[in-house]
Amino acid sequence: xxxxxxxxxxxxxxxxxxxxxxxxxxxxxxxxxxxxxxxxxxxxxxxxxxxxxxxxxxxxxxxxxxxxxxxxxxxxxxxxxxxxxxxxxxxxxxxxxxxxxxxxxxxxxxxxxxxxxxxxxxxxxxxxxxxxxxxxxxxxxxxxxxxxxxxxxxxxxxxxxxxxxxxxxxxxxxxxxxx
Amino acid sequence: xxxxxxxxxxxxxxxxxxxxxxxxxxxxxxxxxxxxxxxxxxxxxxxxxxxxxxxxxxxxxxxxxxxxxxxxxxxxxxxxxxxxxxxxxxxxxxxxxxxxxxxxxxxxxxxxxxxxxxxxxxxxxxxxxxxxxxxxxxxxxxxxxxxxxxxxxxxxxxxxxxxxxxxxxxxxxxxxxxx
DNA sequence: TTTGCCATGTAATTCGTTACATGATTAG
DNA sequence: CTAATCATGTAACGAATTACATGGCAAA
Numbered sequence: 001x002x003x004x005x006x007x008x009x010x011x012x013x014x015x016x017x018x019x020x021x022x023x024x025x026x027x028x029x030x031x032x033x034x035x036x037x038x039x040x041x042x043x044x045x046x047x048x049x050x051x052x053x054x055x056x057x058x059x060x061x062x063x064x065x066x067x068x069x070x071x072x073x074x075x076x077x078x079x080x081x082x083x084x085x086x087x088x089x090x091x092x093x094x095x096x097x098x099x100x101x102x103x104x105x106x107x108x109x110x111x112x113x114x115x116x117x118x119x120x121x122x123x124x125x126x127x128x129x130x131x132x133x134x135x136x137x138x139x140x141x142x143x144x145x146x147x148x149x150x151x152x153x154x155x156x157x158x159x160x161x162x163x164x165x166x167x168x169x170x171x172x173x174x175x176x177x178x179x
Numbered sequence: 180x181x182x183x184x185x186x187x188x189x190x191x192x193x194x195x196x197x198x199x200x201x202x203x204x205x206x207x208x209x210x211x212x213x214x215x216x217x218x219x220x221x222x223x224x225x226x227x228x229x230x231x232x233x234x235x236x237x238x239x240x241x242x243x244x245x246x247x248x249x250x251x252x253x254x255x256x257x258x259x260x261x262x263x264x265x266x267x268x269x270x271x272x273x274x275x276x277x278x279x280x281x282x283x284x285x286x287x288x289x290x291x292x293x294x295x296x297x298x299x300x301x302x303x304x305x306x307x308x309x310x311x312x313x314x315x316x317x318x319x320x321x322x323x324x325x326x327x328x329x330x331x332x333x334x335x336x337x338x339x340x341x342x343x344x345x346x347x348x349x350x351x352x353x354x355x356x357x358x
Numbered sequence: 359t360t361t362g363c364c365a366t367g368t369a370a371t372t373c374g375t376t377a378c379a380t381g382a383t384t385a386g
Numbered sequence: 387c388t389a390a391t392c393a394t395g396t397a398a399c400g401a402a403t404t405a406c407a408t409g410g411c412a413a414a
Contacts, residue, residue: 007275008373012283022198024393034281037274041375046395065383065392075278076285081198083279083286087294093272096186098333100262102213103193104326106255107262112326115266146355147291150348154277170328175324187401203365220403225367244364244411 008048011038013057013071013079018062020070020142023049033148036130036155105175113173120166123159130156189226190217192236192258192354194248197247202228214326215309215334283352292352299345302338309335 002049013020015030023045030040049069052058057075062068071079097119104112130152194200194209204225219251231237236254236353241247266325276298283291309331316328 006372007273007278011278014278017282017285023395024391034278035271036276037271039271039273039374042393042395043376044374044398047290065391079282080285080287082325083282085267086280086289087276092214092216092218094186094218096268096329098216099186099190099193099213099268101333102326102330103196103262104329105323106196108257108259111263118265122233127338144284146351146399148282149284150351151281153347154344157344158337158341161336165336167331172325172329181398185401201365202367203363221365221367222369223402246365310389 006048006051006117008040009052009057010079010082011040012045012048012052013082014073016058016069016075017079022067026069031076034151037151044134061131087127101169104176105112109177113170113177114172116169120163120170123163127156127159127163129161185227185230187223188236189258189261190219190230191224191227191231192254192261194260195248195250195254201246202248205248213330216330251282254349264322280348283355286322288356292349293358294344295348295352299349302342302345306335306338306342309338 010179011030011034012026013027014032018029021029023042027042027045027048030038049058049060052062052075054070054075055076057072058069059072060069097115100107100115101112105136134149134152134156137145137152140148142148190209190213191205192207192210194212194273197208200208202221203230206219206221206224209217228237228239231254232239232248234253236247236257238251239246239248243259279286280291292320313328313331313335314323316331321327
């Protein structure tokens with residue numbers, strides 16, 4: 001049994017607070033807005049939409065290109081109830097890079113450092129991307145924008161910390177291999 | 180199809196580099212050493228051990244309380260080959276707290292701040308625990324210890340960054356609700 | 359002798375991705 | 387007309403957790 005009830009359902013309900021939209025659009029919106037800490041695939045999305053509709057939390061209107069899903073009153077209630085519930089779990093995410101660092105002594109010379117360097121390389125780009133996003137959100141007059149901004153700042157903080165860790169770890173690794 | 184080949188198998192092989200041990204002990208060792216970024220349950224562990232043995236990567240010796248699993252030469256080779264392969268994926272972990280923050284405007288007053296405060300509360304304890312661990316690892320003469328230490332420092336860096344983010348987010352949230 | 363830890367495992371269930379398959383609509 | 391995008395979905399697969407079930411051994 002999974003520790004978590006269907007979180008995908010709540011991500012969907014959450015995205016539909018923005019406006020009614022198609023499943024396809026939903027995926028794109030999720031990717032652009034919460035993509036840096038939450039990702040959904042079609043294989044999850046469509047079955048979830050049907051389940052939500054069966055439960056009366058989402059209603060589907062129109063057909064063809066004009067087909068959209070929207071939150072029902074029950075959907076809003078369910079979402080608000082979920083928002084009020086304590087955050088469950090705090091599960092450590094499995095980090096493959098860290099596992100390889102942990103076992104680094106058994107790797108060939110330079111191998112682990114290369115992994116860290118590879119990770120390091122993407123972080124600056126990620127950071128500028130976050131910073132551009134923050135500027136956009138800061139200029140967004142939507143009443144949601146301040147909340148969105150907090151999540152972006154979270155991304156910035158974590159990315160910076162990770163970058164600094166890489167910069168600290170790389171010399172250490174090189175030094176370890178001098179022997 | 181999962182993006183990742185069985186990472187559990189490599190975690191098991193990795194833990195067995197320390198010494199031959201039972202599945203039960205394996206679980207405990209994993210929890211204590213890499214538990215902050217990697218967690219395995221018995222439901223994964225035992226089937227994985229059998230699979231590894233069937234593949235000739237692990238050999239099982241003794242029986243009863245004296246039963247232990249150890250790495251074979253093939254197991255060492257497989258582990259080293261995996262260590263050398265680039266880290267796959269960089270998947271953003273689904274963060275339920277962030278999703279609730281993102282949707283914070285739709286929550287009742289104080290609700291989102293309470294979630295952040297709850298998270299904040301555990302971080303100091305976590306941090307002191309990490310710092311104690313770091314001191315232990317720093318004093319550990321094992322040739323593995325410097326690598327272990329890097330992963331602990333990663334935990335410290337991330338925890339501090341998260342704590343600082345909470346401290347920044349809380350006043351913002353309170354201010355948002357003044358309206 | 360009974361409590362607790364060591365030890366191994368299974369069953370049910372959910373989560374989630376990837377690859378595949380199909381078709382409508384729209385812009386060039 | 388044709389390529390790209392919008393749109394919906396299914397099938398196969400594997401990862402992973404939780405709860406359950408069982409038993410030996412050792413110490414108090």
